[in-house]
Amino acid sequence: MITTTASRNLEEVIEECRTIFDIPGIEPAVAWKHAERGRKLIGCFPVYTPVEIFHAAGALPVGLAGGGNRLEIVHSDSRFQSFVCSIIKSTLEQGMTGMLDEIDGMVFHSICDSARNLASVYTRNFPNTPVEYLHYPQNFALPEAAMHLRSEYERLATFAASITGTTVTPGRLKESLSLYNRIRRLIRLLYGLRAERPHAIRTSELYSLVRVGNLTPPERHAEILVEALAAIERREGKSRDRLRILIVGSFCEQPPIDLISAVEDAGCYVVDDDFLIGRRWLIGDVDTGVSDPLLALADGYRNQSVASPVKHDLRVSQSQMLIDRARRLNADAVIVLCAKFCEPALFAYPLYRRALQAAGIPNLFLEFEEKMWMFDRVKNEIETFVESMLFA
Amino acid sequence: MIIAGVDIGSRHTKVVLVDRLGNILAVYSSRTRPPLIDLVDSNIENALKQIGALRTDVSYVATTGFGRSSYPDRDLQLTDVTSAAFGAMHAFPNTKCVIDIGAQSSRAMKLAPDGRVREFKSNDKCAAGAGGFVERAAHYLEVPLEDVGRLSMNGNTPVTISSVCAVLAESEIINHVSRGETAEDILRGVHDSLSERATLLLKRIGIESEVTLVGGMGNQEGMIRSLSDTLGMPMNCPENPEMINALGAALLGIRKLEKSAA
Numbered sequence: 001m002i003t004t005t006a007s008r009n010l011e012e013v014i015e016e017c018r019t020i021f022d023i024p025g026i027e028p029a030v031a032w033k034h035a036e037r038g039r040k041l042i043g044c045f046p047v048y049t050p051v052e053i054f055h056a057a058g059a060l061p062v063g064l065a066g067g068g069n070r071l072e073i074v075h076s077d078s079r080f081q082s083f084v085c086s087i088i089k090s091t092l093e094q095g096m097t098g099m100l101d102e103i104d105g106m107v108f109h110s111i112c113d114s115a116r117n118l119a120s121v122y123t124r125n126f127p128n129t130p131v132e133y134l135h136y137p138q139n140f141a142l143p144e145a146a147m148h149l150r151s152e153y154e155r156l157a158t159f160a161a162s163i164t165g166t167t168v169t170p171g172r173l174k175e176s177l178s179l180y181n182r183i184r185r186l187i188r189l190l191y192g193l194r195a196e197r198p199h200a201i202r203t204s205e206l207y208s209l210v211r212v213g214n215l216t217p218p219e220r221h222a223e224i225l226v227e228a229l230a231a232i233e234r235r236e237g238k239s240r241d242r243l244r245i246l247i248v249g250s251f252c253e254q255p256p257i258d259l260i261s262a263v264e265d266a267g268c269y270v271v272d273d274d275f276l277i278g279r280r281w282l283i284g285d286v287d288t289g290v291s292d293p294l295l296a297l298a299d300g301y302r303n304q305s306v307a308s309p310v311k312h313d314l315r316v317s318q319s320q321m322l323i324d325r326a327r328r329l330n331a332d333a334v335i336v337l338c339a340k341f342c343e344p345a346l347f348a349y350p351l352y353r354r355a356l357q358a359a360g361i362p363n364l365f366l367e368f369e370e371k372m373w374m375f376d377r378v379k380n381e382i383e384t385f386v387e388s389m390l391f392a
Numbered sequence: 393m394i395i396a397g398v399d400i401g402s403r404h405t406k407v408v409l410v411d412r413l414g415n416i417l418a419v420y421s422s423r424t425r426p427p428l429i430d431l432v433d434s435n436i437e438n439a440l441k442q443i444g445a446l447r448t449d450v451s452y453v454a455t456t457g458f459g460r461s462s463y464p465d466r467d468l469q470l471t472d473v474t475s476a477a478f479g480a481m482h483a484f485p486n487t488k489c490v491i492d493i494g495a496q497s498s499r500a501m502k503l504a505p506d507g508r509v510r511e512f513k514s515n516d517k518c519a520a521g522a523g524g525f526v527e528r529a530a531h532y533l534e535v536p537l538e539d540v541g542r543l544s545m546n547g548n549t550p551v552t553i554s555s556v557c558a559v560l561a562e563s564e565i566i567n568h569v570s571r572g573e574t575a576e577d578i579l580r581g582v583h584d585s586l587s588e589r590a591t592l593l594l595k596r597i598g599i600e601s602e603v604t605l606v607g608g609m610g611n612q613e614g615m616i617r618s619l620s621d622t623l624g625m626p627m628n629c630p631e632n633p634e635m636i637n638a639l640g641a642a643l644l645g646i647r648k649l650e651k652s653a654a
Contacts, residue, residue, distance in 0.1 A: 380471050380473070380514070381512075383474075384474050384509055387470055388474065388504075388508045392508060
C-alpha cells in the first residue's frame with residue numbers, strides 16, 4: 001500500500017501506483033475489504049459509474065479495467081464471439097478464474113451491445129453475485145432525462161444499500177460528492193499541468209496516477225494526487241521540440257501502459273487523452289448545496305459531462321468538439337487510438353476523420369488490444385506519422 | 393562534407409554516401425549480422441574506401457530500417473517508410489505511390505507532392521508478402537537467387553499460389569513440383585502471389601500513378617513485370633532498388649542538417 005512521505009519524488013509515487021494497478025486482478029481492493037471488516041466491494045464496469053452512490057453506501061467502488069496483457073483468456077472465448085472486444089472477455093475471465101470472487105455486486109451500463117450482453121452473461125454465470133444494469137438517457141435534449149437518470153441512480157442506491165446494509169442518505173451522498181469533486185478537480189489540475197508543460201509529466205505517469213484510483217479508497221487516492229502535484233512542481237525538466245498530440249478513442253478498454261509510453265517515445269507530447277475518462281467524466285463540481293443530491297448528480301451527467309461516443313447527446317457535435325479541443329490545446333495532430341472491435345469508437349472514427357481532414361488537422365488511426373505486448377509496429381507507424389509532419 | 397545514409401535491414405545493411413547536394417558518392421552493402429554497431433562502422437568504412445575518404449569526413453549519419461536505433465553514433469533515425477518515400481521521390485519525382493518489398497516485410501505508401509508520406513499500410517506479419525518467401529522458394533527449387541527474376545520472365549503458364557501463409561505456400565510449391573510444373577512457372581507464380589499482396593496493400597491506400605517499386609525485390613525483372621501486370625500500369629524501378637531507403641535517409645539527413653544550420 002502507498003505510504004505518504006513528504007519528500008517522495010514523482011518516480012517513487014508512480015512506482016507504487018503501478019504495483020497497485022499493474023496486476024491482472026483486484027488484490028489491493030480485496031486487501032482493503034479484509035482490513036475493513038464488514039465493508040463491501042462493488043465492481044464498476046467502464047466507462048462511467050456514479051461511484052459516489054456506492055461510496056455513500058459504505059462500499060469501495062472498484063474500477064474494472066480488464067485483465068491487461070498477462071491474463072490468459074481461456075473460458076471467455078467459449079462464451080463470446082471472436083469479434084467481441086478484449087475487455088468484455090477479460091472481465092468475464094477475471095470472474096471465471098476467481099479474481100472477482102470478493103466482489104459483492106457488479107454494475108454494467110448501456111454503453112454498447114457487448115457491455116449489455118456481458119451483464120447478462122455475467123448474471124447467468126455468477127447467480128450469487130448481485131448485478132445491476134444502468135440505463136443512461138438516450139435523449140439529452142429533454143429536461144426529463146435528468147429525472148430518468150435520477151430514478152436509475154435511486155435504483156442503484158437501493159442496490160448498494162442491499163449489499164452494504166447502509167442507506168444512502170442525502171447527507172452521506174453529499175459527503176461523497178464533495179470527496180469525488182475534489183478528486184476530479186485534482187485530476188483536472190494534473191491534466192491542465194500536462195497540457196501546459198508536457199515535459200513535466202509523462203502521460204504514462206499521469207495515467208498511473210489516475211488508474212490507481214480504480215483499486216484505492218478515494219480518500220487515499222486524493223492524497224496520492226496531492227502528493228504527485230507537489231512532486232511535479234519540484235521536478236526539473238526541459239521542453240523539447242516535439243509534436244503536441246491529442247489521443248482519443250481509448251475511453252473503455254485501456255491500452256497497455258507500454259503502448260502509451262511508445263507513443264511518447266516516438267517523439268510526441270500527449271497533451272490530452274480520454275484514457276479512463278470515467279474518472280473525469282463530470283467536468284464541473286456536482287452541486288452539494290442542494291436538497292436532492294441524487295438529482296444534482298444526474299444533472300451533472302446531463303449538462304456537465306464530457307463528449308463521448310458512448311453518450312448520445314445530440315445537442316452537440318462530437319466531431320466539432322474534437323476539433324475545438326484540438327485547437328484549444330494547440331495540438332499539432334490527433335491520434336485515434338481504438339480498441340479492436342470497439343463499436344462506439346469505430347462508429348465515431350469516420351466522423352472524426354472527416355472533420356479532422358476538413359479542419360486540416362493531421363490524424364492517425366491505430367488499433368490496440370489489451371493483450372498486446374509487442375509495440376514495434378505501432379511505434380513504427382507513429383514515428384512515420386511524426387516524421388511526415390517534421391519534414392513538411 | 394559527406395552524409396551517410398544507413399539502412400540496417402533484416403537481411404542486408406546498406407550504406408549510401410552522398411555529398412551536400414545529394415549526389416551519390418558510394419554505396420556498400422553486406423549481410424546483416426551482429427554486432428550491428430561494428431557492422432555499420434565497417435560498412436561505412438568500406439564505402440569510404442571507394443572514394444578515398446576518411447571516417448572524419450562523414451559529418452552526418454542517418455539510419456533507417458529495423459535496426460535504426462541500434463547504432464549509437466547516429467545523428468538522425470528514420471522509419472523505413474519515410475526513407476523509402478523520399479528515396480523513391482528522389483529517383484522518380486512524379487512518384488505518387490511507393491511499394492517497398494523487403495526481405496521480411498512489405499509496405500505501400502502514398503506520397504504528398506513534397507515526398508512526405510500521406511498514408512501507408514504495411515504487411516509485417518506474414519512472410520508470404522515479402523522477399524524472404526522468394527528466397528525460400530528459390531532454395532527449395534535449387535535455383536540461385538540471382539536467376540529467379542530471369543527464370544520467372546520465362547514462365548508462360550504461372551501456377552497459382554493461393555495461401556496467404558508462407559509455410560502453407562511452400563507446401564503448395566512442393567505440390568506443384570510433384571505435379572511436374574517447371575521452375576519458371578512456379579517462380580512466376582511466386583512473383584504473382586507477391587504482386588497480389590502488394591496490390592492489396594496499394595489498394596488500401598488508393599493507387600495513383602506513378603508507382604515506384606523499391607527494396608531488394610526490385611532487382612528481379614520478373615517481379616517488376618508481374619507487379620505491372622497485376623496493377624495494369626507501368627512500374628518505376630530505380631537502379632539498385634535495395635539502396636533507396638539508405639539514400640532516402642541520407643537525403644533527409646541533408647535536409648535536417650540544413651534546417652539546423654539555418
